[in-house]
Amino acid sequence: MIQNFMYTSESVTEGHPDKLCDQISDAIVDHFLTQDPYARVRAECAVAKAIVFIAARFASTANIDFARLARKVIQRIGYNHPDFNPLTCSILTSPLALPVSPNRPADESKLTDAEIDAIPARNQVTAFGFACNHTEQLMPLPITLAHRIARRLTEVRKEKILPYVMPDGKAQVGVEFKARKPFRIHSITVEIHTDESQTPDTETLRRDLLEWVLKPVFRTETLKPDLNSALVINPDGVYAGGPMNHSGLTGRKNAVDTYGEFAHQGSKALSGKDPGRIDRSAAYAARYAAKNIVAAGLADECEVMLSYAVGETRPITLIAQTFGTGSVSDELITMLLQECFDFRPAAILKNFALRQLPRKNPLGFYQYLATYGHFGRGDMVLPWEQTDKVDVLRASLP
Amino acid sequence: MNRTVFMQCVLPIHSKVSGRTRFRVAGLRQAPGIKAFLEKTLSMQSDIGFVKASTLTGTLLITYNSGSTSDGIAGRIEALLRQWEQGAGEPVPGTSAYRRPMPSADLVNSDIPEANFTGNQWHGLERDEILRLLEANGETGLSLEAWEARFRQYGPNRLPQGETRSKWEMFVGQFTSLPVYLLAAAAGISVATGGLLEAGVILSVVAANAVIGFVTETKAEKTIQALKALVQPMAEVIRDGGSSLIPAEEVVLGDILILKPGFYVAADCRILTASHLSIDESMLTGESMPALKRPERLRPDAHIPLGERFNMAYMGTLVTGGEGLAVAVATGSWTEIGQLQILLNETRPPQTPMERQLERLGDQLVLMCLAICGVVFALGFLRGYGLLQMLRLSISLAAAAVPEGLPAVATINFALGINRMRKHRVLIRNLQAMETLGAVQTICLDKTGTLTMNQMTARHLFVGDERLELIEGELRGPGGPTDPARRPDLRQLLVTCVLCNETCIEEHEGETCLNGSATETALIKLARNAGLDIRAVLHSALLIQLNHRSESRLFMTSRHEIEGNHRLLSVKGSPPEVLAMCDTYMIGDSLAPLTEMARLTIETENEAMAGKALRVLGFAFRKLDDPDEPADERNLIWLGLVGMADPVRPGARDLIAVFHRAGVDTVMITGDQSATAYAVAGELNLSGDQPVQILDSSELNRVDDTTLQALAQHAHVYARVSPAHKLKIVQVLQKAGKTVAMTGDGINDGPALKAADIGIAMGGTGTDVARDVADIVLEEDQLEILAAALSDGRAIYDNIRKTVHFFLSTNISEILLMFAAMAAGVGFPLNIMQLLWINLISDIFPGLALSLEAPEPGILTRPPRDSSVSLFTNSDFRSMTRESATITAGALAAFGFGLLRYGPGAAAGALAFQSLTIGQLLHATSCRSAYRRSPGSDPLAPNPSLFLAVGGSLCLQALTLFYPPLRRFLGLGRIGLTDLAVIAGSAVVPLLINEAAKPVREKRER
Secondary structure (H helix, E strand, O other): OOOOOOEEEEEEEOOOOOHHHHHHHHHHHHHHHHHOOEEEEEEEEEEEEEEEEEEEEEOOOOOOOOHHHHHHHHHHHHOOOOOOOOOOOOOEEEEEEEEOOOOOOOOHOOHHHHHHOOOOOOOEEEEEEEOOOOOOOOOHHHHHHHHHHHHHHHHHHOOOOOOOOEEEEEEEEEEEEEEEEEEEEEEEEEEEEEHHHHOOOOHHHHHHHEEEEEEHHHHHHOEEEEEEEEEEEOOOOOOOOOOOOOOEEEOOHHHHHHOOOOOOOOOOOOOOOOOOOHHHHHHHHHHHHHHHHOOOOOEEEEEEEEEEEEOOOOEEEEEOOOOEEOOOOHHHHHHHHHHHHOOOOOHHHHOOOOOOHHHHOOOOOOOOOOOOOOOOOOOOOOOHHHHOHHHHHHHOOO | OOOOOOOOOOEEOOOOOOOEEEEOOOOOOOOOOHHHHHHHHHHOOOEEEEEEEEOOOOOEEEEEEOOHHHHHHEEEEEHHHHHHHOOOOOOOOOOOOOOOHHHHHOOOOOOOOOOOOOOOOHOOOOOOHHHHHHOOOOOOOOHHHHHHHHHHHHOOOOOOOOOOHHHHHHHHEEEEEEEEHHHHHHHHHHOOOOOOHHHHHHHHHHHHHHHHHHHHHHHHHHHHHHHHHOOOOOOEEEEOOEEEEEEHHHHHOOEEEEEEOOEEOOOOOEEEEEEEEEEEEEHHHHOOEEEEEOOOOOOOOOOOOOOOOOOEEOOEEEEEEEEEEEEEOOOOHHHHHHHHHHHHOOOOOHHHHHHHHHHHHHHHHHHHHHHHHHHHHHHHHHOOOOOOHHHHHHHHHHHHHOOOOHHHHHHHHHHHHHHHHHHHHEOOOOOHHHHHHOOEEEEEHHHHHHOOOOOOOHHHHEEOOOEEEEOEEEEOOOOOOOOOHHHHHHHHHHHHHHHHHEEEEEEOOOEEEOOOOOOHHHHHHHHHHEEEEEHHHHHOEEEEEOOOOOOOOEEEEEEEEEEOEEEEEEEOOOOOHHHHHHHEEEEOOOEEEOOOOHHHHHHHHHHHHHHHOOOEEEEEEEEEEOOOOOOOOOOEEEEEEEEEEOOOOOOOOHHHHHHHHOOOOEEEOOOOOOOHHHHHHHHOOOOOOOOOOOOOOOOOOOOHHHHHHHHHHOOEEEOOOHHHHHHHHHHHHHHHHOOEEEOOHHHHHHHHHHHOEEEEEOOOOHOOOOHHEEEEEEEOOOOHHHHHHHHHHHHHHHHHHHHHHHHHHHHHHHHHHHHHHHHHOOOOOOOHHHHHHHHHOOEEEEEEEEOOOOOOOOOHHHOOOOOOOOOOOHHHHHHHHHHHHHHHHHHHHHHHHHHHHOOOOOOHHHHHHHHHHHHHHHHHHHHOOOEEEEOOOOOOOOHHHHHHHHHHHHHHHHHHHHHHHHHHHHHHOOOOHHHHHHHHHHHHHHHHHHHHEEEEEEEEOO
C-alpha cells in the first residue's frame, strides 16, 4: 500500500455550468417529490450558448413548470449577465409524461419486512461509500478544502466583497500525504470568472483572493499552506466562465459530488433522479456504512462497495476495505455491515425517509445537495451522515 | 433660365459590377435637357460604352472600359454639368432644364438652396423648417380649403398604376406565339401552292385556338387583377385641428399623418413626434426587423441610405409599434415606392417560379420540336418527297406538336384555385401563394384565437391562502359561497382586475357592452359576477398612467388617482414576475410578509392552474401617499392569482392530426407560461407521438441564429414569446430550409405574416393589418378550412403537372409517329389536315379538363413536396416519352395493318389517324393520376369536365368515321369493320400498357 503521495481534488462553485445543470435537475426532483413523494422522475439538464435544455421523463400526479423552476435556480445562483439571466434566458424543455402506474411505490415507512423483501432493485449499480478521519466530517481533506474555497468564492460574490467575481468558479487543492495522512498543502489553484467590465489586474486579483478567500478558509484549518505551497490563479489567463461561454451537463461532476476522486466512485450521476433509483440511494447507504465504521473507530479509512443486480433485493456484493488502517480485519467489518445495516432498496428509502425529505424541507433539499458535495455536509442534516450505528457496531464486535 | 449651383452632386450609388456604375446626379430629375446633354456628350467619349440617364430617378447608368474608375467618370460628369451650367447643350423645347425636382419643391421658397432637396433630403432639415416650407401646421394640420387647393394641384396620392392589358391586347397576344407563326407560315405556303382550302382550315384552327385562349385568359386575368383591388388603405390625418380617417388617396403634401400600429404609412413623410415608433420597411430596404423612428434631424446628406433615415417614414411601409406624428413630404408617384413601381413598370403580379419554370420548359420543348421537325423534313426530302410538300408537312407537324401556352396552364390553374378557395371563404391575396401552399412544410399557429376560441372565462382564484372556484357565476371557497364584501383581500383583487384593465365599457340601452381583449373582458366579468360595482370602482380611481406589458416586462401597470390626492398602483401580469416584485401579501384584511414558504405556496398554486391549461395572471397593488412618489414596481402587495380558461377550438386537435398525416410540422406560439402551453399542447397532441419540446424564451432575439435554427427544427411550442418574435421564428425556420406558413391576427403579427412563405390572416377576429399583409385570409375563423386549403394547394400543383404531362406526352406521340414512319420509309401516316385536327380536338379540352381534377384521395396523407425539386424531373420526362412511345406504337401497328391490307394511301392513313387520336384522348384519363390505384384504395373523385371533354372529342372523332364530307375533307380513306376493331385495339392496348406501367401508390398507414 502506497503511503506517501500527492493528491488533488477539485470543487466548483454553484455557478459552474455543470453544477447549474445538477441543481436544475435536482430542483425538478425536489418539486416533484414535494407535491408527490412517490413520483418517478429522471431530469437531465444541459446548458450551451446560454440556452438551457431540460429533458425530463416522469410518472407523477404533480404539476410542474420546468422553465420556471430553472429560472428560479438561475435566479438563486445569481446570474445577472445580460447574456444569461433568469428573466430572458431561453429554455428548451422536453417533458415526457409517462402514465402513472397503478401499482406505484407505496409509503415505505409503512411496509413490513416481508413487503420490503419483495421490492427488488430495478437497476444495476455498483455504489461506493467512503469515510476517513481527515476531517471532523470524516471526509478526505483535499475535497473538503476545495469545497470550502469554492463556497467562499460564492460568499465573496454574494456579499459583494469582491464585486467583480462572477458565479462560475473552480478550486483545486493538492495535498501531500505521508503515511496516508495529510502532511502539507502542495498547491491551490483557483479559476474564477470575473466581470469583463471590472476585471482587476492579475496582481490585485491574486491579492484579493488571498486576502478574502484563502485566508478566511484556512484560518480554522490545522493544515495551512506553507511558503512553498503554490497558488495559481486563472492559469489560462482569463477564465471564460458562465453558461454563455462554456457548456454544462447534469452528472458531469461526480467527483465533486462524492469524494474528490480520493476513493472509488460510481459512474452514475446522483442528481436528477428520484431516490427510488437505487443508483442514488445506494451511494447514500454506502457512505452511511463507511462513516459509521470510521466513527466507531474500527478503521481510519473505510470504503464500502455495494453492487446491486436487477431483480435482486439484497446487494449481490458487499465489501468493506480499510487499506490497512483497520483495527479489525476487513472481513470482520464486512460481516458487521451485513449484520447491522439494511441495504435493501426499500429499506434505504424507509430508513433515510428519502422520499419525504423535500416535503420536510420545502425550500429545497436535493437541489442544495447538488452543490459542494452530497457527503460530509456540515450545513445540512443528512440521514446518511448520522453516526447512530456506532454503538451497535461496537456492541456487535466479537 | 434659373441656374443653380451644383454642390458635390455626382455620386456613384451602385458600382459593384466593374465597368458599370449607376450615379445619382443632382438636378437630373425631371430635367430632360440635362439628360439629352449628358447622354450625347458622354456617349461620344471613347472609353464609355453605354449611357442611360433617367429623369425619373435622377440617375445615370454608364458602362465603361476597365481603364476608367467610377470616381474618374464622376469627375467628368461633374465637369460636364458645369459646362451645361455655363450654357452648353441645347435646351429641350417646352422644358426648363432645372425644374424643381419634386412637386413638393413648388412650395419651397427660392432662398433655400435647391441642391439641399435634390435626392429628397428632407431628413436633413429641422422639423420646423419643413413645416414652414410646406406651409403646414404640426398641431392643427391643413385646413379644408388648403387641402382642396393642394388636392387639385397635385392630384390623388395614388401610385402609378401599371396599365392592365386591354382585351384587345390580350386577343392580339393570342396570335403572337410561335405555333401561330408556324401555322401562318404553313397557310402561306398552302396559298402559294394553291391549297386555298387548306389555308382556310389552318386559319380557322388559329382562330379557334385564339378564341379559346382568349376566353380562358381573360377569366384568369380578371381573377388575378381582382387580387389588387382587395387593398384599400386608409390614413388617419389631422385636419382643421381634429383627426379624421380618410382614404389614403386623399393625402396631400403637408398633411399631418397620425402613425399608429397597424396602418400603412400613406405618403413619404418626415417624423415630427415619435414614441417607440417602429416601422417595417422591408419592402423598401429589405431589412426585416422593424426600424425605430425618431424626430431628430439627420445631417443633410443625400446619400444616407433610406434604411438609415430614422426621421423619415415611407409610403407603403407598415407601422408595427408605438405612435407618432409625421408630415407628408411626397405623395403618389413621387414617393420612394412610387418611383420603384415606375421602374419596375409592373402591369401584373410578377411571374411565379412555377410560371417561369413552365416558360423555360416550353422554350426548350419548342427548340426540340423544331429540331425533330427539321429532321423529318430532311429525311422526307432525302427520300424523294417534294420540297414544298415536306415543308408544309413539317411546319404543320411543328405547329401541332409545339406545346403552346405552357405558362398559361399555371395561370389558369391558379385562377381556378383562387375561385375554388373563395367558395371555402378563403381569400387568396397573392398568386404565388397558390403555388407555395402545396409545399408548406411547417405551419406556425398562434395559440390564442387560432387554436383556442379566444373566449376567456375566469375559473380559479387563489387569494390569501384560499382557493376559490367560479361555479355558475358564483365564487365559492372551501367553505361555500364567498362574498367579496366580507373579504377585503378578494375585494382588492377584483378592484385591481377592473383598474389594471383597458376594456372599454359602454352602456347600450341598459345593456353593458364590453370592448376589449378576451383576457381583460373576462376579468371585468369576474368582478361583475362577484358583485362589484364596476362604475363606482372606475369613478373612485382615475387612470393617470398605463404601462403596457412588453418583452422585458411581462406585466402591465396602471397608476390611478384616488381620494385625498393619493395614488394607487395596480399591477397584473406573469405570476412569477409580479410575485418577485412583492414583499408582502394580503390575507383577509391584513398584510403578511411573503416568506419563502408563502411564495412557494403561490408558485405551486400557479403551477396547478397552469397544469389545467389555464392562463394564469398574478395581481398586486400598492398605495402611494405622496402623489409625486415614483411609481416604480417595488414593495408591492401581492393579491392573488386568477386562472382563466380558453377552450381549445373544436376540431383543432383533428386539424393538427390532419397536418401531421400530411407531413406538415405544427408549431404553437404563445405568450403563456410553458406549463400552460404544455397542457394545451397535450390537449392538441401537438407533438404527435414524440415528447413535446417547448422553447421558453421572452427574448428570442438574443439567441444566435445558428443555435436557434437548430432548436427550431425540434421545438413544437414557443412559450412566453411576444408577437414581435414570430418574425424571428419564421426566419430561422426558413433558414433551416423549411417552407413556412404562419397564422396571425394582431398588429404585431404583420412582419411575420409577410416574411412567411404563406401568411395566413384570421379574418373574422383579425386586424386589418394582418389581412393586408397576409397571402391568405380566412374570412371565417374556421381553422378546419386550412386543411381544405392545403389539399387544394397540393391539388393545383398536381393538376398543373397532369395537364402539362398530358400535353407533352400526346404531342410527342405525334412527332414520334411521323418520325418513325418516315424513318422506316413507309410514307406519311398523317396529312396536314389530320395533324391540325388532332391539335384541335385532342389537346385543348382534355387538357383544360385535367385542370379541374379534384384532389386525389390521400393527398393529405403524403408528405409535402420538396420546393427545391423542379416541376418535372428526368424520370417524369422518361415516363412521358415511354407513354408517347406506347401510343405511337399502337398507331404504327394500325398503320402497318392498313399498309398490309390496303397498301400505302388514305385508308392506311385513316387507321393511323384514328388510332392515334383515340389513343391520345384515352390517354387523358390515364393522366388523371401518376399512380395506379391499388385494389381497395379510394377511387379518384369523378371529373365530369374530363368526361365531357373526352366524350365530346370522341363523338367528334366518330364523325370523321361516319360523316363522309368530313372524312373526305380530312382526306381519310374508307375503312371496314375489321379496321374498326384494329383501331379500337391499337388505341386501348397502349392505355392498358401505360396504366400497368404506373407505379402503385403505397397506402400509408394511418
